[in-house]
Amino acid sequence: MIIRPYGDTLDDGAVQLSFTLPVPDGPKGREAARLFVEKLGFKHTEITHSHALAEGFSFYVAYGKTETSIDFDTVRIKEATGDKVYSMDEACEVIKEKIGRKVVVVGACTGFDAHTVGIDAIMNMKGYNHHYGLERYSEIEAYNLGAQVPNEKLIDYAVKVKADAILISQIVTQKDVHIQNLVEFIELLQAKGLREKFIVCVGGSRIGNQLAVELGYDGGFGKGTYADHVATFIVDRVIEQKVAR
Amino acid sequence: MESKLALSEKRIERARELAKRIVSPVQDFIAEHTTVTVERATLRLAGADGADVDGVPVPNLIVDQLKSKLENGAVTYYVNALLKTGESVDGLNRKIAEGMKIADLPLGDKMAIDRKAQELVRSFSVRVKRNRAHREAKLKQFEGRNTSPLLYVIVATGNIHEDVKQAQAAAGQGADVIAVIRTTAQSLLDYVPYGATIEGFGGTYATQENFRIMRAALDEVVEREQRYIYLTNYASGLCMPEIAAMGALERLDMMLNDSMYGILFRDINMYRTFVDQKFSRMINAFAGVIINTGEDNYLTTSDAVEKAYTVLASQFLNERFAFEAGLPAKLMGLGHAFEMNPTLKNGFLFELAQAQMAREIFPEAPLKYMPPTKFMTGDIFKGQVQDALFNFVSKVTNQGIHLLGMLTEAIHTPFMMDRSIALENAKYVFNNIEDLAGEIEFKKDGLIVRRAQQVLEETVAFMETVDKVGLMPAIEQGQFADIKRPRDMGKGLDGLVKKGPEYYNPFESYLKNELGLEG
Numbered sequence: 001m002i003i004r005p006y007g008d009t010l011d012d013g014a015v016q017l018s019f020t021l022p023v024p025d026g027p028k029g030r031e032a033a034r035l036f037v038e039k040l041g042f043k044h045t046e047i048t049h050s051h052a053l054a055e056g057f058s059f060y061v062a063y064g065k066t067e068t069s070i071d072f073d074t075v076r077i078k079e080a081t082g083d084k085v086y087s088m089d090e091a092c093e094v095i096k097e098k099i100g101r102k103v104v105v106v107g108a109c110t111g112f113d114a115h116t117v118g119i120d121a122i123m124n125m126k127g128y129n130h131h132y133g134l135e136r137y138s139e140i141e142a143y144n145l146g147a148q149v150p151n152e153k154l155i156d157y158a159v160k161v162k163a164d165a166i167l168i169s170q171i172v173t174q175k176d177v178h179i180q181n182l183v184e185f186i187e188l189l190q191a192k193g194l195r196e197k198f199i200v201c202v203g204g205s206r207i208g209n210q211l212a213v214e215l216g217y218d219g220g221f222g223k224g225t226y227a228d229h230v231a232t233f234i235v236d237r238v239i240e241q242k243v244a245r
Numbered sequence: 246m247e248s249k250l251a252l253s254e255k256r257i258e259r260a261r262e263l264a265k266r267i268v269s270p271v272q273d274f275i276a277e278h279t280t281v282t283v284e285r286a287t288l289r290l291a292g293a294d295g296a297d298v299d300g301v302p303v304p305n306l307i308v309d310q311l312k313s314k315l316e317n318g319a320v321t322y323y324v325n326a327l328l329k330t331g332e333s334v335d336g337l338n339r340k341i342a343e344g345m346k347i348a349d350l351p352l353g354d355k356m357a358i359d360r361k362a363q364e365l366v367r368s369f370s371v372r373v374k375r376n377r378a379h380r381e382a383k384l385k386q387f388e389g390r391n392t393s394p395l396l397y398v399i400v401a402t403g404n405i406h407e408d409v410k411q412a413q414a415a416a417g418q419g420a421d422v423i424a425v426i427r428t429t430a431q432s433l434l435d436y437v438p439y440g441a442t443i444e445g446f447g448g449t450y451a452t453q454e455n456f457r458i459m460r461a462a463l464d465e466v467v468e469r470e471q472r473y474i475y476l477t478n479y480a481s482g483l484c485m486p487e488i489a490a491m492g493a494l495e496r497l498d499m500m501l502n503d504s505m506y507g508i509l510f511r512d513i514n515m516y517r518t519f520v521d522q523k524f525s526r527m528i529n530a531f532a533g534v535i536i537n538t539g540e541d542n543y544l545t546t547s548d549a550v551e552k553a554y555t556v557l558a559s560q561f562l563n564e565r566f567a568f569e570a571g572l573p574a575k576l577m578g579l580g581h582a583f584e585m586n587p588t589l590k591n592g593f594l595f596e597l598a599q600a601q602m603a604r605e606i607f608p609e610a611p612l613k614y615m616p617p618t619k620f621m622t623g624d625i626f627k628g629q630v631q632d633a634l635f636n637f638v639s640k641v642t643n644q645g646i647h648l649l650g651m652l653t654e655a656i657h658t659p660f661m662m663d664r665s666i667a668l669e670n671a672k673y674v675f676n677n678i679e680d681l682a683g684e685i686e687f688k689k690d691g692l693i694v695r696r697a698q699q700v701l702e703e704t705v706a707f708m709e710t711v712d713k714v715g716l717m718p719a720i721e722q723g724q725f726a727d728i729k730r731p732r733d734m735g736k737g738l739d740g741l742v743k744k745g746p747e748y749y750n751p752f753e754s755y756l757k758n759e760l761g762l763e764g
Contacts, residue, residue: 018662019662020660020662051665053418053665054413054414054417054418054661055417059662059666112429113429114511116510117619126547128619129588148433172429174403174447175403175446205623
């Protein structure tokens, strides 16, 4: 099935855009903005709004229509979890039945990153947006180490409590500071010969499963992730490992 | 101001009485102690500045040399070195940066040291009073040109020169307050970097030179826009008082400065924080700097409905700690936030109730109201509506300082256009409901009135328990924000020093005297 963006008619290819140009607002700026949108491949382009942001900067809202299309049937998703996501109760049932002991999870926001909001959303008792966090799961032993945790300390802690899984949260991604930190973590784990000991996941608003796997993690969790997704991934992996052994 | 919520004066009084009782034993502890950063802040007020070839700041070099002598106060040794070497302040700074040891110089005549120290106190006093006078003159000259509540935006590029462009643009678009967010790790550095900086993560280093650069840039806009632009930074973390000192010297106008935030949310040792916050607040008070407290953080980790009382309790405690440091109510930007789950039925009514409650309980304080962040999703269209509701509540309850919500919150640090959209949103809402606050009364025993009364009751009950166990044990037990912080743990404890019998700090004495504080 070939698809295009939908405005009000199938296949009309209507798209809205907004952006800033480093030029003054005015007829010339608007025409430059329109030509830019055309150059992106849009037809029937229109600048519906512009205003000055500062000396030499202007803001544009643009519409255009595209002939570019996607073959929906060839799309493969790269999420860590498939279509089946366990609820909290389901996850605990599965752990009881198929694993027969508590699953241990250690999480932290690592490096210099001081934002606990991500790891808290996944781990805190309270959870986020009516999805309880892992601390609430009766069959999961969850340790949230908080923010600005050094990689070394996180690994030591995971060893100490015999964790099944390590969760890392990275919120600050400016200048790719998170990549460096995430790579360092995996390298450290490998150097200690512990990589295979743990299921290692990373999450954050700018993290995807694809990136995580590229960096050597088992799974990555981005926007819209709740504890349910993370628990499902970990539980299924622990069961897989058990079967493999 | 007439109460729209029929809050009980007696219960409010009780909360203030409890705050006083809770904070009082902590004050006794503070009076007997100093810290490495209090001493470094004092040295900075005296003129110590610069750094050695490795970037170690001169105030740190001095404090590190002094070791156990720190219990006498660092100023004695700094001033003694000035007298012994015959150097100017700049000359001595250079020598220390080059490796000169001042700790082992024989101590000269005490009277002579005091005379010289008083000279330094005077030049500090003249400079900060001039800054205050300048701010007051500009505010008077451009009276009525700022928006109410003040429109507060953040810049966070990591590069001070890029920050300048963003800040000037935002001020030109109507922002009244520019906050330069600090680089993400700075709160845990036990020194303040030196010089202009162009690299930071999620923000820009707070340095005195960066302060100076941004102040000069905003002063240009002040004249162009005929509107005073407030500059804000963070007197928080391990260098709280030093940043306050730098801000006083470079005419910053607001400082994020909370009495307990570092303990709870940055795992900084509680003894250290309590001592540091007091000296930092004395400096802020003398410099006329408005503090912004961090109560919004309670709601990003806990639920905004269930834990509303922790916000109000913290406001009462911050107010008390601030009074103890000589800050008048008009310099207390007590914090709170619009952080309820947007799917909550009648959530808007609860937000309105809590914002109005804060307004009525702290009538003189320029309350700092924080926008939705926790429930911003990446759906920028919904985000814009959430921000509009936040703008509405802020205006209709007469908040003081309005941190603008960004429709792209949870996606990236603001683009130039994001700030413009946020400013347009706020200006539209504010202008459209300019006089609505005066038209509104709330239904007696209605949802809003009952909600506010309930939060106040919960707050008093909570403060009663804190009073019973004591503030430090309460923090150890995790009564604040569900975070347990033992008193002998946390960062920066090794920088706590008991004052010796010979402790000398003429800057502290001067500030106490100016602020009308005892002792």
